[in-house]
Amino acid sequence: MSEAEYIQQRKEKAAKLRQSGGNPYLHGIVPSITAWELHHLYDARTTEELLHITETFSVAGRVMAIRAFGKAAFLQIQDRSGRIQIFLQKQDISDQLFEHYKMLDIGDIVWFEGLVFKTKTGELTVKARDLKLVTKAIRALPEKWHGLTDIEARYRQRYVDLIVNHEVKKTFLARSHIIQCIRDFFNAKGFLEVETPMMHQIPGGAAAKPFVTHHNKLDCDLYLRIAPELYLKRLLVGGFERIYELNRNFRNEGISIQHNPEFTMLEFYQSYATFEDLIKLTEELLSHIAEKVLGRTEVEYQGTMINLKPPYARYTMKESLTKIGGIAPEVLASREKAVNYALSLGDELKSKNEGLGAILTEIFELTVEKKLVQPTFITHYPTEVSPLARRNENDPSVTDRFELFIYGREMANAFSELNDPEDQAGRFKEQVDALYKGNDEAMHFDMDFIEALEHGMPPAAGEGIGIDRLVMLLTNSASIRDVILFPQLKPIRS
RNA sequence: GGGCCGCUAGCUCAGCUGGCAGAGCACCGCCCUUUUAAGGCGGGUGUCCCCAGUUCGAACCUGGGGCGGCUCACCA
Numbered sequence: 001m002s003e004a005e006y007i008q009q010r011k012e013k014a015a016k017l018r019q020s021g022g023n024p025y026l027h028g029i030v031p032s033i034t035a036w037e038l039h040h041l042y043d044a045r046t047t048e049e050l051l052h053i054t055e056t057f058s059v060a061g062r063v064m065a066i067r068a069f070g071k072a073a074f075l076q077i078q079d080r081s082g083r084i085q086i087f088l089q090k091q092d093i094s095d096q097l098f099e100h101y102k103m104l105d106i107g108d109i110v111w112f113e114g115l116v117f118k119t120k121t122g123e124l125t126v127k128a129r130d131l132k133l134v135t136k137a138i139r140a141l142p143e144k145w146h147g148l149t150d151i152e153a154r155y156r157q158r159y160v161d162l163i164v165n166h167e168v169k170k171t172f173l174a175r176s177h178i179i180q181c182i183r184d185f186f187n188a189k190g191f192l193e194v195e196t197p198m199m200h201q202i203p204g205g206a207a208a209k210p211f212v213t214h215h216n217k218l219d220c221d222l223y224l225r226i227a228p229e230l231y232l233k234r235l236l237v238g239g240f241e242r243i244y245e246l247n248r249n250f251r252n253e254g255i256s257i258q259h260n261p262e263f264t265m266l267e268f269y270q271s272y273a274t275f276e277d278l279i280k281l282t283e284e285l286l287s288h289i290a291e292k293v294l295g296r297t298e299v300e301y302q303g304t305m306i307n308l309k310p311p312y313a314r315y316t317m318k319e320s321l322t323k324i325g326g327i328a329p330e331v332l333a334s335r336e337k338a339v340n341y342a343l344s345l346g347d348e349l350k351s352k353n354e355g356l357g358a359i360l361t362e363i364f365e366l367t368v369e370k371k372l373v374q375p376t377f378i379t380h381y382p383t384e385v386s387p388l389a390r391r392n393e394n395d396p397s398v399t400d401r402f403e404l405f406i407y408g409r410e411m412a413n414a415f416s417e418l419n420d421p422e423d424q425a426g427r428f429k430e431q432v433d434a435l436y437k438g439n440d441e442a443m444h445f446d447m448d449f450i451e452a453l454e455h456g457m458p459p460a461a462g463e464g465i466g467i468d469r470l471v472m473l474l475t476n477s478a479s480i481r482d483v484i485l486f487p488q489l490k491p492i493r494s
Numbered sequence: 495g496g497g498c499c500g501c502u503a504g505c506u507c508a509g510c511u512g513g514c515a516g517a518g519c520a521c522c523g524c525c526c527u528u529u530u531a532a533g534g535c536g537g538g539u540g541u542c543c544c545c546a547g548u549u550c551g552a553a554c555c556u557g558g559g560g561c562g563g564c565u566c567a568c569c570a
Binding site: 002003005006007009010065067068069070071072073074076085087089090091105106107119120121123125139140141142143144145146147148149150151152153155160164206207208209249251253254256257258259263265409410411413441464466468469479480489490491 | 495501503504505506507518519520521522525526527528529530531532533538539540560561562563564565567568569570
């Protein structure tokens with residue numbers, strides 16, 4: 001049978017139900033209990049104990065299996081909480097209901113009412129005395145053994161993936177739980193959740209290529225935000241001393257196992273804190289989430305055990321280059337030597353004008369990052385690559401900044417915020433120079449932000465954590481697409 | 495964007511050296527009142543991703559294209 005014939009056949013079943021006065025798309029159907037609740041209440045009871053339960057229950061869900069025996073049948077139905085088995089036999093119901101049952105297909109959404117009992121294999125089951133087709137499905141579900149495994153189909157038709165692949169559902173439940181934990185964590189510490197613009201007139205707050213759109217009435221281009229940072233710091237000026245935003249960023253760059261054009265970022269800012277305070281806060285946050293969501297601080301990720309129990313390793317970037325990267329100390333002090341070293345690694349420098357700091361950062365990315373498997377803070381990034389971070393008091397060539405790496409991936413980026421408007425203006429100017437020299441990821445000069453700093457921003461530290469990557473780690477997901485319900489895919493061109 | 499790999503029935507897959515397009519699940523019919531991938535008998539699935547080419551003949555070979563996966567580059 002072709003797919004078209006198959007759909008036609010199911011449509012005819014729906015039509016037949018309509019002709020006999022039924023409706024294949026009912027509403028107002030309210031089940032009295034979920035599958036999980038039934039298991040929770042009665043799994044531990046014996047067959048004899050269940051005989052004395054006189055309460056009837058109704059459940060609703062999607063038919064996932066039908067095992068039929070002529071005048072009786074077992075069905076598995078799946079609701080939001082799990083699955084429950086239904087037993088149905090002709091002698092218990094009217095001929096009309098039995099005819100309705102016979103027209104059910106796998107994938108239909110149904111409602112059953114009856115008493116609970118245990119089968120002779122001990123499985124808790126609802127013995128149907130009433131049933132309704134709630135919603136007719138006219139397309140077939142994937143087969144029951146392998147489910148849907150075609151990766152493209154899973155992303156393009158995530159709803160099917162969610163129906164048939166239990167692990168997928170679990171991952172997104174975990175994602176929701178993680179995000180809830182984060183909100184609870186910050187709310188409990190007196191942070192205020194805020195929302196700042198998604199559409200920016202000047203893209204800022206990160207080094208990235210933005211998406212451009214256009215506002216017709218204002219007749220101006222707008223950029224989907226690459227980061228909320230500059231708006232959040234305006235709020236620090238405004239007196240919201242502790243804030244966080246948990247929302248989407250958009251970056252017009254390549255798609256990979258670790259990158260989706262829109263991704264979820266947590267950014268939080270705490271006045272009167274330094275990056276050192278955020279190191280402790282980050283350790284507390286990650287171990288807390290792991291404890292809450294997984295019940296432990298050891299996480300297995302892609303076959304590697306990751307321990308999220310504090311304290312985490314700490315190196316300055318320069319220390320990491322010599323101690324982990326095995327780089328000779330003299331390379332760190334000479335631009336010429338650093339350039340030669342970078343070239344020897346096969347690095348094509350991003351720009352010929354890069355200073356020592358940017359080159360060392362590139363060497364770091366090539367030699368050290370991958371080795372940071374257990375949680376490790378790398379501190380004191382070069383000022384040159386940190387245009388929004390406060391300079392270190394002892395060494396102005398570096399900033400009071402850290403990034404946290406886990407499994408070789410950047411998980412967090414934080415720094416003591418630069419609140420000196422004059423220094424910030426100078427940094428913006430350097431960015432604009434780089435922009436004119438062809439670095440399309442350099443920042444623009446944001447005069448309004450400078451004016452905000454001129455009103456006085458309290459000393460503060462801020463941090464960004466990539467939520468998708470955190471969820472990947474905690475759910476042992478290999479690809480960012482496994483933690484985003486509808487990842488970006490190429491359009492299908494015929 | 496580069497490299498490698500993949501795309502066959504609704505789903506999961508097989509298809510040898512170029513020779514009639516296959517299986518299981520799902521679906522339809524019949525049997526079956528405690529199954530767990532229920533079982534038994536019967537039924538037919540189709541733009542072999544698309545377009546050219548080679549050939550008597552292409553799912554298979556060649557060229558171009560599409561989509562996907564992995565990877566490198568970029569990035570968080």
